[in-house]
Amino acid sequence: MGMYEDVFRASMDDPEAFWLGAAEGIDWDVAPRRALDSSGAPFHRWFPDGRLNVCFNALDRHVEAGRGDQPALVHDSPVTGTLRTYSYARLRDEVAAFAGALAQLGVGRGDRVVIYLPMVPEAAVAMLACARIGAVHSVVFGGFAPRELALRIDDATPKVVVSASCGIEGKRVIPYKPLLDRAVELASHKPEKSVILQRPQTPAELGPDDLDWADLVAAAPPAACVPMSANDPLYILYTSGTTGKPKGVVRDCGGYAVALHWSMGAVYDIGPGETMFTGSDVGWVVGHSYIVYGPLLAGATTVLYEGKPVGTPDAGQFWRVAADYGVKTMFTAPTAFRAIRKEDPEGARAADHDLSRLRYLFLAGERLDPETYRWASALLDVPVIDHWWQTETGWPIVANPVGIEAAPVKPGSPTRPLPGWDVRVLDAAGKPVPAGVDGAIVVRLPLPPGALTTLWKDDERYLSSYLSAYDGYYLTGDSGHIDDDGYVFVMGRTDDVINxxxxxxxxxxxxxxxxxxxxxxxxxxxxxxxxxxxxxxxxxxxxxxxxxxxxxxxxxxxxxxxxxxxxxxxxxxxxxxxxxxxxxxxxxxxxxxxxxxxxxxxxxxxxxxxxxxxxxxxxxxxxxxxxx
The missing domain is CATH 3.30.300.30 (ANL, C-terminal domain)
Structure with a gap:
């Protein structure tokens, strides 16, 4: 791809050419001739004349390219003692079947579907099924209580909710159906139907508006991919707001697909046939981008893990997963490694597994403390890479892009801005601060493809929350500084959202x-x-x-x-x-x-x-x- 400085400068000097080049990695029904439409600034649109289907790019095109037998998704669940592997052909077929089931319920282009599921393959199937028929999915983290789910149901106004009979947290089985029933009771908006995945650990009693997943799919014809405008919404993902009302981040189809596909090679060094294990949850942005969409867009194998890094049954689960599936790139939060280190400070469990194919450990979601960095680096003897991004951005803002050029690591810094991200540090008056001086971390507009386009049904809140503090800049809400070498140091939040x-x-x-x-x-x-x-x-x-x-x-x-x-x-x-x-x-x-x-x-x-x-x-x- 060329060296970092060359690639970054190309993205700044001619973003039109840069991102049109990146768009060639995606299969389009109508290829875009324009990259950026700024006519409605500060609302910017990427690839406005392009048409595509994100599900087709994640599944069908790999099958058509002759790689239908390649593993697409591995579900590893130590909490249930089960393992399921889905080839690209099998995953495409199951997604098409569930998409057909949703279509029979009247779900179509632009309709919303709330997904409230544990870490099971059906969560990815439901997401991709929505993308296949043009519906807008909104995944809600399964750990949220009924009131939080109700808030999201009221804001997204879904036609259908997809849930499960239960989830599993460690040794505890958590019935989901009572939580969903209470949320629907609290919500002003009432979904027409709820589709329930029955799990053997605790089957649920279905009500008059509930449908069994298996029965529904058995009677449904498979659905074809629906071409979508690049600017059509792909999903809504809610993030914490400071007023108690969650903010619905809207992600588009075209920009997101292009950015994620590009980032898989440039940032994570993952290509077709290689394996990525992201230890997160599909309810968070990391799960959306790098458990489901990113790896599948790249034609890689993704591991969907149901369990915790320690305690099921021991602190060696992440090492076992990496060894069993030949993981090349692992991605999780520093908290997971602090938990592993607490239970196994000498790293003895890692020695029990063959980690020779592991090349990178990426950490994000919170500040990487130097002690965790040093411990993981010494234990694994591979690059341990901190990187920084947000629910709103969809993919990393600052990282060490090993697929372009690996930079020397500075503990405490996620390294340098990625191509497309013009990161600045400003003082309270909006003036740039000298190198090494803390201030508000901002990104000069327009944001690159893949970032949020607005907040669901609330353009004004989007403007006031992100674009009003500094004219022409996106406010990240984080503070920090940039040193003389261009390394970004993120020091903490500037609002009342904690990590x-x-x-x-x-x-x-x-x-x-x-x-x-x-x-x-x-x-x-x-x-x-x-x-x-x-x-x-x-x-x-x-x-x-x-x-x-x-x-x-x-x-x-x-x-x-x-x-x-x-x-x-x-x-x-x-x-x-x-x-x-x-x-x-x-x-x-x-x-x-x-x-x-x-x-x-x-x-x-x-x-x-x-x-x-x-x-x-x-x-x-x-x-x-x-x-x-």
């Missing part, structure tokens, strides 16, 4: 849940450093005057309340009842000061707090992990 084990969660949503308790007068939730998960939420509440209950009893109720309203993914297990919260004289809660005290920094006690209880609670447990 728990690679999952972006809104502290505002957690505060909303705490405030709903009848004994709570006011509250604050902050993210504090954690050696395993990167960050964990910590809650502080002031009880209403006259409340006679024991603090410990209320604290336990609040932990349960957040779990019920948001889900176990929130990980809020630490709530302290305090006499007062630190505030400015105008009454604003000093969350930044609270975070500093909680992380063991030498923060002065605010003069507005005359009771030591909040300071003691913040300092409980000692300083956080400040290795970075």
């Amino acid at each position: 728990v084990a690679g999952h972006r969660l809104s502290t505002g949503s957690m505060e909303e849940a705490l405030a709903a308790h009848p004994d709570v007068a006011e509250c604050a939730v902050i993210g504090v450093a954690d050696a395993l998960k990167g960050q964990v939420p910590r809650g502080f509440v002031v009880l209403k005057a006259g409340t006679a209950r024991e603090p410990g009893e209320v604290e336990a109720e609040l932990v349960r309340l957040v779990r019920e309203r948001i889900g176990a993914v929130a990980s809020l297990k630490d709530v302290a009842v305090v006499a007062a919260l630190p505030k400015t004289r105008s009454g604003k809660i000093l969350r930044k000061t609270m975070r500093g005290i909680a992380d063991g920094l030498d923060e002065p006690v605010p003069s507005t707090v005359d009771d030591a209880s909040v300071i003691d609670a913040l300092r409980r447990g000692g300083p956080g992990d400040r290795t970075s």
